[in-house]
Amino acid sequence: MASHRRPKPASRTRVTVLTAAAAAAVALSAQAANAAPAKPSKPTSVKDAKAQVDALYTQAEQATEKYDAANEKLKSLQTEAGTLQDQVAKQQQHLNTLRDSIGTIAASQYRTGGIDPSLQLFLSSNPDSYLDQATALDQISSLQTSALQQLQDAKRTLDQERAEATAKLTELQATKTELGNRKTEAKNKLAQAQAILNSLTAAQRAQIADDAARANRSTERPPMGGTPASGHAAAAYAAAQTKVGDPYAWSEDGPNSFDCSGLTSWAYRQAGITIPRTAAQQANYGPHLSMSQLKVGDLVIFYSDHHHVGFYAGDGKVLHAPKPGAFVRYESIGNMPFQFGVRI
Template identity: 45%
Template sequence: MGSHRRLAPSGFDRGAGAAGFAVCVMSATAAALGALPAAAAPQDDTRAEVDRLYAQAEKATEAYNKADERADSLREEVGTAQDEIARQQERINTMRDALGSLAGAQYRSGGLDPSLALLFSDDPADYLDRAAALDRITAHQAGELKDLQIAMRDLAQKREEAAGKLADLERSRKAVAQNKRTVERKLAKARQLLNSLPDAVRAAYDRASRSGRADMPDLGGAVPSSARAAAAVAAARSVLGRPYVWGANGPGGFDCSGLMQWSYAQAGVGLPRTSQAQRYAGHQVPLSQARPGDLIAYRSDASHIAMYMGNGQVIHAPYPGAPVRYDPVGMMPISSVTRV
């Protein structure tokens, strides 16, 4: 975090200026502020802290999204299991009622020992036929009851396991939410520190970090790899300027992976919720072959993601306070390029 490492120069760095800070908040700031004298070291430290906090916040957001998505999935699994258990229990109750009626009829008939009933029967052959049929029915029903009871126990065990997983995920989600609140407090502190900087430095930071490129850059003549990619590109462009919102996937606001998911949803393509999962939502291509609509994952853990737009530019939801905007593709270390 907070690294000032730059990518090797390439055709994708056009317009990047001094970009290359390890997180998107600092990508445009570096270009705007340029080199500072040694006396400005405290200001560098302040911006480095903002750099670190924004990266931490973004990772926390993606972790929250992942936990929340898994919780939703488990809730569905638990609901399905409970429905199956209820249906199985209803069938078992029906079987028990039938068996109870049969037992009652047997009791009312005297419940005689089979050998005595045969002795006193007026028609021994008829008795034997009925007894054999009764044995077959009883054995069949008892077998079905046993099978249903086994199935019910299995489902109950699955329900218990799913409920346990859900409880674990709820605890995890709450922990991530708490982490987000902690990061937000740190971000507020960072903003206070930034407000203590000289006016000129603070104004340059605000221009770089909050304005971004809401205008249409020169995207060159590259074309999307497919019709769905073209539709996703158009969707992403349509929400330029929308705010970054924690855990949001549009249309009023977005986090980084939420913007990618929403844009491709407008093209009829379902993407996973997190940036880490989105990097595997298609096949990977070299950066030199990137085309509009490709997903650019950043950092080794893919904690940030953007959409390539052409001519070395991406569109993304950067961080709190910065709207959906264009930035150079080389704004921070790239971990993969995925074609959906």
């Protein structure tokens, strides 16, 4: 993706804001960040422990996807806010230039025999009030009228751009708060899952580790055959295949570790296509497909809130980054609640 560097104006008007709503959001964020993870109930068996841990991993992934969405929004807002602040600075500079030019007109009139009453008002201690009254004065020359109209327009534009910048910075602050909340939520869920594992005996933990290793080993081989959905889908899927065995990691999008949507977005970048970062966004990025319509390289969306995504690998399999503690691997599409496919 191309990057655009903002020009640095000679002087910059700093626009800062923290509304009551944003302040309240920050306070709530602090409370969430300081809240300790709830103590999980002690599992009664290895099966119970695995069920609890998997449920917490699912909740952590939901929070991670929301964190990723907030992070993408934050990057966009930072760019937009910076652009608006640059526009405000340039418009202020333009306004100052217009005021200087009207001052020049006043000086010229003084040298030729006096200052028009309207310009006397402009040169008073409150020139902004002059802008509201000047157009009502019918004794101004055509040159003065044109200059004053430009000044009014410039001030109106400046006020509008300042309001837009203020609103954008307020949204930016709220997004930063959301980012912190989601990060805290995901880490709390992972901490709860770890607490459950820590409560088990050494033998029980070894059994769970063996089960996870067996699951990874059993899905190392890709399905045979299958028609790709398109050339770029085939290229993205081929890139994802090179990451089989790489670890799942919270909010990562490569090149050596991934969360679910991190893998799919990374793979499509290797195919020369930029897709949205999160599973929920990817779910709406192309036409929806039934299971019978799926082809290799199509995205596959799981769960009713669309928080998990992978690649259709053919033969009823999906290639995805499953969950914490697991690796990028092939798995039966029926292991998760399928919602629909997406063709890009």
